[in-house]
Amino acid sequence: MKLWNQKSNKKVFLLFALMSGALLIVGFFQSWNLMLAILNLCLISAVMSLGVNLQWGYAGLFNAGIMGFAALGGLAAMLVTKAPVIGAWHAGGFGILLGMFILVVSAILAYFVWVRLEGRGKKRYWYVIFIVVIGYIISRFVLGPAIISIESFEPSSSGYLGGAGLPVLLSWFVGGLLAALVAFFIGRITLGLRSDYLAIATLGISEIVIFIFKNEDWLTRGVKNVTGIPRPVPYEIELQSSIWFQNLSEYIGIGVIQASSLFVKLCYTSLFLSVLLILLWLCEKALNSPWGRMMRAIRDNETAASAMGKDVTSRHLQIFVIGSAIVGIAGAMLVTLDGQFNPTIYHPLRFTFLIWVMVIVGGSGNNFGAILGGFVVWFFWIEAEIIGNALVQILTLPLSDSSSLKEHFLNTAPQLRLLIMGLVLLLFLRFAPRGVIPEKTLRKLSE
């Protein structure tokens, strides 16, 4: 059975055409460079909202830790691609590995004790706490000196262990895997809880992930940023000096510098677009399979689904892991596009709650809706700056140009984008809770 009909097909097509039109207007009236920059981030946002749509739209899980998974993907992009710092490895690599080994062993030990002592009351807690604390203290003795020697190795240029020096496209898979791995552990702990506890727990974990990235300099260089992450596409300088590209830009009739920057952005666009299309295809397949129907059945009535013999908790875990993996891939793509890993860019409003706005505005439970939401919301997130500025200009017209109040509001005008996003989210929740492209249901189909 195909949950798809002519009428909604047309509407989706029309909406995406409108979106392309808006991007073209930016291209004609602002600049093509800006338009491609917006488009690339739209594509990444769309991948993220596709992942969140899996969790919320298919399974009804409120994941408030999207930021953390995106950052994990970013970390993977950095760790896979950067060349290893041999000196730092010599200085403290062994200590780090040993410390990690001790931590892992104590965690496994604690888990076994936890399982074996099932039903023995309070004793179980004390044993587990004891093992974890002892493991942590021992690892601190090993890790402490190793970290100090790594961080003091050429601190201005490296001061961290570096990465694996592998191709950057591989890092997108690794980013997905890393996010999936972390999501598995978080899901094991939190998915049995009530929905709002899940939200608070994931929010907390994402904050901790960012704190770790900011402070564990041996791993991420902390706030000193890792720059120069290798690209999957050619560099502008190389293009400008190559003969074929000079001929090409002359043929099109634009300057070689501008042409090279457009070309690089187009390369990124095609890469991101192919990732998005592959993921979309997979998600559509999943949604229309027995598995997808089971997921929606669980979402709509957990008790009934569980009475039918569906294992609700492990299905939830499964979809939580898959959705987080997709967010991780998007995070890796974002760091690849930026060419640097900077843990300070991750703010919950931008990386968690904005994605939520995308999914809800687009239409939760519908992959095309989630993608459209990613495009539209990101587009307005960028263009809201111009809208906000214009709004302030109009509102402060009665004030003189030199008024300090006017100056203040022009400075804070970019913050209006948060206000606009909040308003959009509230209006949609109230008047169109199913989003722009609603979920396809059987009743809709028969109409």
Next chain:
Amino acid sequence: MIDYINAITLLANYIIVPSLAYGSQLALGALGITMVYAVLRFSNFAHGEIMSFGTMISIFIIWLFQSIGISINPLPTALLALPFSITATIILLLILDKTVFRYYQQQRVQPVTFMIVSVGVMFFLAGFIRFLIGTSKKNFDDGERFIVKASQFKQMTGLAEGLSIRTTQAITVIVTILLVIFIFWFLNKTRTGKSMRAFSDNEDLALLSGINPERVIIITWILVGVLASVAGTLYGLDKGYKPFVYLQLVLPIFAAAIVGGVGNPIGAVAGGYIIAFSEAFITFAYKRFLTYLLPKEWAPEGLVQILSTEYKFAISFVLLVIVLLVRPTGLFRGKTL
């Protein structure tokens, strides 16, 4: 003997006094979240921004008073501004209730939908606040800064360790005690408070016995407005006002409410102090403390710090997870007011 007194003074100066103040701020915040949870049955993500809104109004009023020369030296002007910011926050919450929350309350939507609505409110308020006041840090603690300065304390007692108590810390603790006493008196002794508790315990039964739900909800928002604006202003007074910090503050506040038992006011207050004290005890460097207590040969070389200070927020979170796993109802068996 003198060593022991020095060690205790050290702890008092670095852990007990700051944690009492921080714990009070968290307790007030958690009390607000817990009340929304008990009566309206959802986790209010916008609470941090509501606190931030109250603080912003306080700052505007303080600037106004300072410009026309009103002050209550040696106390900070913020105390004078509090009634105004409380009123403004209550008005904001009642408007939000009327325009946003009431609809979903009547529809009896799932808690998770309510939570997303509160995310929308959070976004809106965050933008509104940052647009009005900007994002830079603002200090507004005027008046006498210290009750006891570290150097004075050393002179007075002749100890090697100083103890400093800032005016803002003392005010925080005193205001919190007064407010918490008022809230508990209100909930337990007045008719309205009792009807609130009945409503939170069993909504249908409360409706049957003639309790007006709209009135209960409005009273709840009024109390939440008082708690949030006071908590926000005290936090800003103590640590300086920076809009985006209030977004991060939601996490320890939630942790405090859940550790104590969400929906339980006693739990919320206790949870606030538990979170604050464990953050301080776990990130404190015990080197000097141990040097006082241990014989000279045993004096530690490193900082003897369990976790570095940057991970403060992580501690509240780990406590939260442990409580959720081991005792999901919280230490004080939460659920109803």
